[in-house]
Amino acid sequence: MDFWAWLILITKVLAVFVLFALGAIPLVLLERWVLGRMQSRYGPHRVGWRGSLQSAADGLKLGIKEDMIPGKSDKGVYWFAPVMMVMPAMAAWAIVPFGPEVEMGRTIGLWVADLNVGILFFLAMGSLGVYGVVMSGWSSNSKYAHLGALRSSAQVISYELVMGLAVLAVIIYAGSLSLIDIVNAQAGLWFIVPQLIGFLLFVFAAVAETNRAPFDLPEAESELVAGFHVEYSGMRWAFFFMAEYANMLLMAALVATLFLGGWRGWTIPGLEALSGVIWFLLKVSLFMFGFFLLRATQPRFRYDQLMNFCWKILIPIGVVNLLIAAGLRMAWS
Amino acid sequence: MADNLETTVAFWYLAIAAVGAGALMLVARNPVHSAISLVIVIFHVAGLFVILGAGFLAVAQIAIYAGAIVVLFLFTLMMLDMRRLPEERVTHRQIWLGIPLGILLAIEGVVVSVGTPEISASIKGAFPPATVSELGGSTQALAVALFNEFTLPFLGASVLLTAATIGAIVLARRVESHEQADFPQAAKASPPDEAPAEPVLEESAR
Numbered sequence: 026m027d028f029w030a031w032l033i034l035i036t037k038v039l040a041v042f043v044l045f046a047l048g049a050i051p052l053v054l055l056e057r058w059v060l061g062r063m064q065s066r067y068g069p070h071r072v073g074w075r076g077s078l079q080s081a082a083d084g085l086k087l088g089i090k091e092d093m094i095p096g097k098s099d100k101g102v103y104w105f106a107p108v109m110m111v112m113p114a115m116a117a118w119a120i121v122p123f124g125p126e127v128e129m130g131r132t133i134g135l136w137v138a139d140l141n142v143g144i145l146f147f148l149a150m151g152s153l154g155v156y157g158v159v160m161s162g163w164s165s166n167s168k169y170a171h172l173g174a175l176r177s178s179a180q181v182i183s184y185e186l187v188m189g190l191a192v193l194a195v196i197i198y199a200g201s202l203s204l205i206d207i208v209n210a211q212a213g214l215w216f217i218v219p220q221l222i223g224f225l226l227f228v229f230a231a232v233a234e235t236n237r238a239p240f241d242l243p244e245a246e247s248e249l250v251a252g253f254h255v256e257y258s259g260m261r262w263a264f265f266f267m268a269e270y271a272n273m274l275l276m277a278a279l280v281a282t283l284f285l286g287g288w289r290g291w292t293i294p295g296l297e298a299l300s301g302v303i304w305f306l307l308k309v310s311l312f313m314f315g316f317f318l319l320r321a322t323q324p325r326f327r328y329d330q331l332m333n334f335c336w337k338i339l340i341p342i343g344v345v346n347l348l349i350a351a352g353l354r355m356a357w358s
Numbered sequence: 359m360a361d362n363l364e365t366t367v368a369f370w371y372l373a374i375a376a377v378g379a380g381a382l383m384l385v386a387r388n389p390v391h392s393a394i395s396l397v398i399v400i401f402h403v404a405g406l407f408v409i410l411g412a413g414f415l416a417v418a419q420i421a422i423y424a425g426a427i428v429v430l431f432l433f434t435l436m437m438l439d440m441r442r443l444p445e446e447r448v449t450h451r452q453i454w455l456g457i458p459l460g461i462l463l464a465i466e467g468v469v470v471s472v473g474t475p476e477i478s479a480s481i482k483g484a485f486p487p488a489t490v491s492e493l494g495g496s497t498q499a500l501a502v503a504l505f506n507e508f509t510l511p512f513l514g515a516s517v518l519l520t521a522a523t524i525g526a527i528v529l530a531r532r533v534e535s536h537e538q539a540d541f542p543q544a545a546k547a548s549p550p551d552e553a554p555a556e557p558v559l560e561e562s563a564r
Binding site: 101102141142145146148149150151152153155159160163171174175178185202 | 388394426
């Protein structure tokens with residue numbers, strides 16, 4: 026690798042890092058506005074123009090807050106848990122393709138890494154996210170945090186299987202594990218058309234994996250206060266929040282990439298070079314808005330309903346869907 | 359393997375960190391700390407797989423071992439009350455099986471690492487880099503080996519795992535009926551002709 030290749034790589038990594046670190050600020054604001062609209066109230070409207078600086082102010086407040094550590098907690102694990110929460114969420118962004126290859130003196134792909142096992146890397150990092158939850162819940166030495174962590178680990182492990190089954194069906198159609206190849210395989214037809222069931226399974230699993238409403242059992246405010254991160258404060262708590270929003274963005278990006286053709290779309294006149302990125306961002310925004318709408322409109326599942334829904338409904342559907350996809354693929358080729 | 363500086367540095371870091379975390383796993387007094395050390399070992403071994411060009415194995419190792427198995431360990435450990443676990447060190451009888459097996463493994467490691475080229479070439483199914491790139495990557499190479507040359511062992515392992523899964527379900531159901539027997543009301547409510555459950559709980563109290 027020459028100097029320029031290194032420079033390009035470092036720029037890409039920094040860009041993804043900044044997106045991750047600052048992405049939560051506008052997203053929280055947008056979510057609160059959407060929730061406010063849906064519930065016939067204003068939402069944030071005091072700080073800045075129509076409250077547009079509200080979450081920046083919240084972030085500042087969290088940054089200067091005291092970092093409390095419970096007396097009887099396991100200090101090392103307690104300290105490390107937010108790191109384990111943030112790390113996999115950030116690492117998985119390495120494989121997301123933001124757009125096609127562009128010509129800027131040399132050919133640059135708008136992704137950090139094109140792994141030939143890309144989608145499996147995403148699944149591996151997704152399965153690591155549960156460590157942050159388990160470690161924070163256990164080390165806090167608090168009953169609420171403990172119960173939240175137990176619920177969350179069972180939920181995430183179960184819904185990972187659903188996600189894996191949905192992804193496997195896509196892999197069968199695309200014939201590759203690389204996300205770039207998967208997007209290129211959707212040149213004629215987006216995978217949402219042949220894999221509508223897989224798409225629905227993936228969306229259910231994505232909402233459950235990110236612990237969002239209506240699957241937000243781990244942090245059910247009414248019964249568990251705030252679940253696994255109840256003892257955290259200040260920046261450490263903010264890490265959990267950042268990880269949640271980064272995971273939501275990641276899931277939205279993966280839905281767009283796997284089922285909606287990633288950066289593919291009509292070329293926008295006047296913006297030929299950027300049209301891929303614009304399409305990708307549009308699709309991601311659509312799903313982020315879907316996340317907000319779900320939270321605004323859906324009541325929370327009961328815990329046994331959540332588990333029955335996964336093991337008795339989603340997983341059998343996923344297995345049958347996978348078998349049908351494999352059979353169709355064999356019949357075509 | 360050690361072609362250039364980056365690979366050498368990465369190898370020594372990964373190797374030392376993996377062995378260190380493994381030692382930490384053995385000496386940690388707290389089972390949760392042991393489990394976390396095990397995750398660190400798994401990560402660094404996955405890194406070694408990446409150096410060897412086996413990306414699929416590395417990712418599968420993280421997804422399955424770190425992402426599923428150790429999470430289940432932690433899940434179980436969280437259910438236990440740590441304060442009620444025995445504090446003193448117990449020497450298990452398995453140690454007499456463990457020591458010879460450990461020595462055997464160490465000899466095997468030395469033999470493989472000292473007599474490298476001849477022995478690793480003689481190991482069945484070894485894929486030189488040229489063959490791997492010809493097949494189109496480590497995933498394809500693994501699939502070719504697994505589904506052509508080693509089909510029978512693969513099916514055997516699948517049957518074994520299915521049997522283990524069924525066994526786990528059967529065992530879980532039996533423990534459930536014991537729990538019912540622990541509550542007098544529930545025991546009274548059950549039909550009297552059912553044989554009283556054998557006491558397995560004493561084993562866990564030891």
